[in-house]
Amino acid sequence: MLYLENLVYHPPATPEPILKKINLKLAPQQLGLIIGRSGSGKTTLLEILAGLAQKTSGKIYWGDRELTPMELQYLGGIVFQFPERHFCGSTVLEELRLGHPELGRMQVKQALQEVGLEHIALDTSPYALSGGQQRRLALAVQLIRQPNLLLLDEPTAGLDWSMRRQLAKLLSKLKTHWTLLVVTHDAGDLLPIADRCWTIERGKLQSVEPATLLAKDPKINPVLNT
Ligand SMILES: Nc1ncnc2c1ncn2[C@@H]1O[C@H](COP(=O)(O)OP(=O)(O)O)[C@@H](O)[C@H]1O
Numbered sequence: 001m002l003y004l005e006n007l008v009y010h011p012p013a014t015p016e017p018i019l020k021k022i023n024l025k026l027a028p029q030q031l032g033l034i035i036g037r038s039g040s041g042k043t044t045l046l047e048i049l050a051g052l053a054q055k056t057s058g059k060i061y062w063g064d065r066e067l068t069p070m071e072l073q074y075l076g077g078i079v080f081q082f083p084e085r086h087f088c089g090s091t092v093l094e095e096l097r098l099g100h101p102e103l104g105r106m107q108v109k110q111a112l113q114e115v116g117l118e119h120i121a122l123d124t125s126p127y128a129l130s131g132g133q134q135r136r137l138a139l140a141v142q143l144i145r146q147p148n149l150l151l152l153d154e155p156t157a158g159l160d161w162s163m164r165r166q167l168a169k170l171l172s173k174l175k176t177h178w179t180l181l182v183v184t185h186d187a188g189d190l191l192p193i194a195d196r197c198w199t200i201e202r203g204k205l206q207s208v209e210p211a212t213l214l215a216k217d218p219k220i221n222p223v224l225n226t
């Protein structure tokens, strides 16, 4: 269980806090979805949860244990927005093994299988993959570390309609093993697979029922029913 208690982020240079007393509970093997406009604080929240930025106050627990930023780095795997722009391996194998040269072929194969890329040759250049495949590879790069919590920043941004649908299906499969926290400005494809949902506006988080949001927006396509 991920549990945030009154989490605040207020850098000295900003007049208002960027994250304001955020409270959130996310159970294991659930997908939590945070929806908010650009500039509402989504990426900042994920960076704090990934242990990459330091909160100002409040507490972050995994189960009943309060975690330090260093422990958060081990707990979470963050997939940034447009992760494919930051690939640095010259092959798929290299990309998956960056920073983890000890990982064997077995673990590499398993991570690729998890994201549906088992048919890709390990010596393929990451840049030769399609946009949707690159997004899957970026997920595999995190999954291979076996994090407890997957943090995804705008995972469907820039993908076409059918790739977004495929990615939503993949995420709903991944939540059978992992706990996922996803932030997005465009909830359309992800709402149908969300177990918990919040909106964020100028750093304030508010819990909403996914079903209520789905009912409100007739444009939202129940992706998993097709
Ligand atoms: N370290 C920082 N110092 C000052 N302002 C920041 C810092 N980090 C983020 N911000 C500001 O906080 C707000 C939220 O940013 P961000 O988390 O990137 O939003 P989102 O991901 O929802 O678009 C923005 O106004 C951004 O400019």
Ligand SMILES: [Mg+2]
Pocket: 039, 042, 043, 044, 081, 153
């Ligand atoms: Mg952002």
